[in-house]
Amino acid sequence: EAWIDGEVLKVNGDTITVKCSNEKTVTAKASHVHAKDPEESPCGVDDMTKLAYLHEPGVLQNLKSRYDMNEIYTYTGSILIAVNPFRRLPHLYDIQMMEQYKGADFGELSPHPFAVADVAYRLMLNEGISQSILVSGESGAGKTESTKMIMRYLAYMGGKAATEGRTVEKQVLQSNPVLEAFGNAKTVRNNNSSRFGKFVEIQFDQKGRISGAAVRTYLLERSRVCQISESERNYHCFYMICAGSPESLCESKLCTRKLFN
């Protein structure tokens, strides 16, 4: 509990006495206490700019109320905040969902990464200007997963549905497991932590069809190859080699396991 609800009992200059919801009574500086809207909805609001008080406890309370109702996405104006659900929510990301967000006005439907991707795609088409989507957050926050959803949506919008074989959009999506094998590892915070930065560029033609793509990687944590701390792992690719090697290599497999586990 970073912040606790309470009711003001007394105001004395710049000190306030508050009865907290945990039954404790505390006296604090007025600047350390934040106002709360007594009429705020227990379900929260889907856009934080609608909050009566936009401060840290207000934002956290709103995110928590929504998370408790399985609403992991919330807007703050044009910014999308994602709270990691730590479980699969397939219904949120299926084709029907993509269809719903296609061309819908921003804010018309529930907050979603598809809505952000859709706005970027439409702006690019209508104004002919390149668009960027910045995904940031601490380790394990869900950046990689959100980025993959955005890429899936853009591939869906810009793909050639009936085309056979390896189209550019398929190659873009299929590059993810390869990049993750060589650049992701288990850490204490995330079982699939990206140990490098990534700039993904998807190019579209005049009609909005994907015409090319480029992935640039930055600052791979190279020291992990020869030095891993307790309870962390090396890059996934090494374990994949061990898991996929033929029986005849079992002996060396054992050696490799000793090295990397």
Ligand SMILES: Nc1ncnc2c1ncn2[C@@H]1O[C@H](COP(=O)(O)OP(=O)(O)OP(=O)(O)O)[C@@H](O)[C@H]1O
């Ligand atoms: N939207 C989501 N739905 C289901 N699971 C999720 C979602 N977002 C994140 N996760 C879970 O949380 C884990 C960590 O997320 P992710 O790898 O995207 O974090 P990250 O911000 O990229 O972390 P890092 O900076 O360490 O690479 C995922 O492997 C997945 O299990």
